[in-house]
Amino acid sequence: MGATLLGTSCVKDELFKTSHPAQGAVKITVDWSKRSSESRLPGEYTLRIIGQGEVNVTESATVYPSLFEPGKYELLAFNSPSGFEIKGNTATVLTLASGTMLPVPGYLFSGQQQLYVQKDDTLQVTVGMRQLVRQLTFVLKLEPGEENRLKKLEATLEGIIPSVNLLSGETEAVTGGRLNMIFEPTDPPTDDKGKIMYATTLRILGGMPFERQLLTVQMTLNDSYKDRVVTDLSDIMKNFAASREPLVLEADLGLPISLGVSGSINDWKPGLPEGNGEVSAE
Template identity: 35%
Template sequence: MKDMKITITLLCICATLFLAGCDVKDPIYNTPHPDKGAIVITADWTQRGEGIATPAKYILEAAGTSFTLHEPVAALAGLFVPGRTELLGYNPAEHVTVKDGVATVDNDPDNAGLQHPDPGVLLGGTVTADVVADDTVSVVLPMRQLFRKIAFEVAINGGDSRRIVGIEARLEGVAPSVDLRTGEVTGSAAAVPVPFVLSAEKLTGTVWVPGMIPGAVQRMVVALTFMDGMKDMVETDFSEMFKDFNTDKLHPMRLTGDVYAPVNSETGGTIIGWTETSGGDVNAGME
């Protein structure tokens, strides 16, 4: 009987030691992805001009993957290796091609060799996320306006506006591309057509451009065609007027001028002056 008690005691001790040796706890993780991290992004659209709507969707590029997002706050549908990850965002614009972080305005199909005058408003930006394993990091992506609007208005000052049957105009020295990361314009100087419309004794036209190429000549070329076939072409150097164009893309640039529509076959339909109405009196002296 004594031997049996000793045996039972020894068995209990062995069982206790065995269970103690097997008491290995599983590691506790915060997420289902302990070796990778998640990213939540908040798009900040405040750096846009008055009247510019928040884009309905935007593209976000990260770690070789492209995401299409619709909400200002969104969790990216993917996991990322711990470390620094660049996030590049921009809204899709109808006549803009984005490649390697550079947005380029497409050519205008109606004007060979010229870039599209209405590519849409482009906003974009970049931010770096410090991804942490087994965690979710939140970052704010500032999306700034990268294109600027130029509005032209030419008043018909005297003569007969009905005699104007055609107008072709282009602005030279514009930038075709912009770097989404830095906001700096890139590429060689290009030209954009200005689609003027005659209405209520005025010629009005609007273009959107990424900016002006520094050091290039910004030149406006206007060709008027009159009812009797007479043509009048005027070139104006706008370089001084556009020297600070790239520094403020949130506010449109407005340029006004006036033109005389000659009666019969008389001459003198030249634009006689350009003034920047939103940035002080700058007259190009076109006579």
């Protein structure tokens, strides 16, 4: 009789796929394949089952440490890069003492997935991670010799998204933010036509909907004379999120000729800088 009961128990155990047959497990794989070519994979990211808790992981595939009652759940995967504050499902670019946004935060990624957990089974899902930050470089070009008149080249960009919802990828801000930049000489210092190049590089979430993206460039000459040129980049920025590859915008810069004669910036156009300008923030 003992042998008979033992055999029956073995057959019963084999009917279950997990150690807790009334619940289900979830194995999650994150897909980073759509990130931009220059971005770096985060060393750690967070998996959050909405309303059920979260866990920080380092591997691309992991079994969530908790089991779940059968039902529908929502998964959020995201990283916590430098330069961002994350509260709940909202990521916000940090603000400097000047009140402007940090111009070069880290690369922010998030992914969302609906989970349908069944009892006594392991659900396997792949979450595609979307890159929420894009690199933007401005390049200004001077005629040879004009650089000798220039002391400092600064700029302000306004109408920029300061915060984003990690689930939807949409802005959570009511009004746009502003950031400051300083243009620096590139390396090499000239383009293929011998023009002197100055550049500054940002990482931003995009342009704020229903606001204009205004770039104000301030030129300070060696004699301390200052001049400003304002450019409306709204048309260029409206499709900013269509790609996550780095965007480069370049234009020719004309310094003021004399007192009362303002400098100028020709139309911005896509280009490839031949050097990388360093960014400095106030």
